[in-house]
Amino acid sequence: MPESHKRVLIVDDEYYLGQMLAQALLQEKIEAMAVTDIDSAISWLERKKFDLIVSDVYLPGKTGMDLFNYVTAHNIEVPFIFMTGNPNLEMAIDFLTRGGYDYILKPFMIPEFIHKVKSVIKTHSLRKKEKKLVKDLRQLLASRLSELRIFQDVIESTDDGVLVTDVEGTIVKVNAGFEKITGLSSVQLLQQHLDVLRQTVLPGLDFKTILQELEANKTWNGELVGGRNHQDTWYVSITFSPVQNEESQIFAYAGIFKDVTEQREVEQALISSLQKMNLAQEAIIFGLANLAEQRDNITGFHLERIRAYCKALAEALYERHIYPHMVNAEFINMLYRTAPLHDIGKVGIPDYILLKKGRLSPAEFEIIKSHTTIGYNTLNSIRKQYGDMQFLKMGIEITYCHHERWDGNGYPRGLKGKQIPLSAQILAIADVYDALTTYRSYKSAFGHREAIEIMKKERGKHFSPKIFDVFLKIADRFDQIRMGFVESVPAVELNLPVPVEY
Known part of the structure; x- marks a missing residue:
């Protein structure tokens, strides 16, 4: 029943009085049911809820007190008013002490009746709210006390x-x-x-x-x-x-x-252990790569220069927010550590080809090209045995793909554009620059500016345009790195054209 809709049950053996009272309440927008006996009243109470019962005391057969006893016995929460022209003090005391609300003495005026009905309904509604509030407060207090005890137990335990x-x-x-x-x-x-x-x-x-x-x-x-x-x-x-x-x-x-002292001490010990492991890992990588280089006529600081060039170019990409989803501190560090592996496959190239002075024949060049697949197979076999460690993953990318070209004319697979791993794109620029600016058995060293001019012709062909443009902006940094690793140059230099494979 909506809160604004009120319903009253009127019980009086005078039929017309009951109907008149019901009609008066209806005009006040209060629904009313008027009956003339107790059994009819009980029947209505079993079917509907009421906000007030107004009953005559003296009725044929059963009395109004019998109806009140029924209501209290069945725990029907509804205010109860008696109407009577013959008040009985003893009955009145019993009625009021057991929860009855009030008496209306007959005869009465209709406005007086309406006022009494509205007043009792309002008072009962307020009492219900007050009762609920008290109940809620008691429950809240009990809950808070329980929470406080639990909180105290948790704090102490x-x-x-x-x-x-x-x-x-x-x-x-x-x-x-x-x-x-x-x-x-x-x-x-x-x-x-x-x-x-x-x-x-x-x-x-x-x-x-x-x-x-x-x-x-x-x-x-x-x-x-x-x-x-x-x-x-x-x-x-x-x-x-x-x-x-x-x-x-x-x-x-x-x-x-x-x-968290123990946790931090364990973390520090783990970090120290990882640092030592990384140093050992890097030493092994560099040693393997250097072993391959020792069989070539590439002298001295080639591996140190290559890794330094790669690091400088990757840092420049990072600073300019180019490939931000890929180039971060971890990527730069891993590239620096794995760059020396790029030519590890040369350990499988025969000396008569690897150490040959002058141009290679087409057949010999095909054998030289196989160093990429030899390096890939070597590192991939290690990966299969020890799992997908990040340095092996990038090492494989560099070893396998550093001779791929942006235009798709590289080897061994003819990858094109973004198909080429980013690490290999970066290393390709570093490797070509180093090949041009250092002495080889088949060529003399070009100067820094000459090398840059030669490489510009390969923008969009050999090299990624985006990465090469960044390289041009930091080219002086490459020159500084090159000058930091001084090598002795043979007295006799061959002034041969630059080979296709650099």
């Missing part, structure tokens, strides 16, 4: 440190976990300002900074390094949050202090 301050930063609560991880007792801490921790175990803890962060972001997270007993270094992860009342007013701050 957790190994993490829990600290509570008032809004001024005065410590009002610490748990046993906090005492354990700080080495400070509650006697030393309670009623002290939070700054006592800065003076003892956590020099980096600043309440003003925490408060500013809490006002801006509703929470403060940090990790600090401190010292327990003025000697033990410890790491603690801290989270501070405001505590609010029902009106969302902050009345305290709660801090969770988690000792």
Whole structure:
């Protein structure tokens, strides 16, 4: 039933009086059912809900008191008014003490009746709301007390440190976990300002900074390094949050202090181990690559230059936000470490071809080209045995694809454009620049500017236009790297044309 729609049950053996009262209430937009006996009234109560029962006391057969007894016995929550012309004091006391609302003495005026009905309905509605409010408050209080007990149990049982301050930063609560991880007792801490921790175990803890962060972001997270007993270094992860009342007013701050010293020590040991492993890994890679280079007439610092060129060009791409989804610090570092592997496949090329002075025959050049597939097969067999490590993945890309060309005329697979891995696109520019600017058994060294002019003709053919344009912008950096690795040049140089394969 909508809250605005009210319904009244009228019980009176005078049929016309009941109908008149029902009609008067209807004009006030109050629905009314008028019956002349108790059984009919009970029948209506079984079918509908009412906001008020108005019954005559004296009825044929059963009385109004019998109806009241039925209502109370069946826990029907509805206010009850008696109408009577012969009030009985004893009955009235019994009626009112058992929950009856009021009496209307006959005879009465219709406006008086309507006023009484509206007043009782309104009063009962307010009492219901008040009763519900009291019930809700009791439930809320019981819930809060239960939560408080649970919260207290959690605070005391957790190994993490829990600290509570008032809004001024005065410590009002610490748990046993906090005492354990700080080495400070509650006697030393309670009623002290939070700054006592800065003076003892956590020099980096600043309440003003925490408060500013809490006002801006509703929470403060940090990790600090401190010292327990003025000697033990410890790491603690801290989270501070405001505590609010029902009106969302902050009345305290709660801090969770988690000792992460052991975790950080394990992490540092792991980092140290990984660094050592990476150094060993890099030494092995460089040694393998250098082994291949020793069989060639490429002298001295070729591998160091190649990796330095690649690093410089990759950093320039990163700074200009070119290929941002690929070029990051990890990519640059991995490229620097794996670039020396590019010609590792030359270990499988016969000496009479690898060390030949002068031009290669077409058949010999086909054999030279196979160093890319030899290198690929070598590294891929390692990958199958040890898994997809990132340095092997990039090493395979570089070894297999550094002689592919942007226009698709490279080898071994004739990849074109973006089909060529980015690492190989970068290395191709570095490798050609180094080949042009250093002495080889079949050619003399070109100067920096001459090499740049030759390479410009290969933009969009051999090299990616986008990457080559960046190379041109940092070409002086390549020259600086080249000059940093000085090599002795044979007294007699052959001034031969640049071979197709560089």
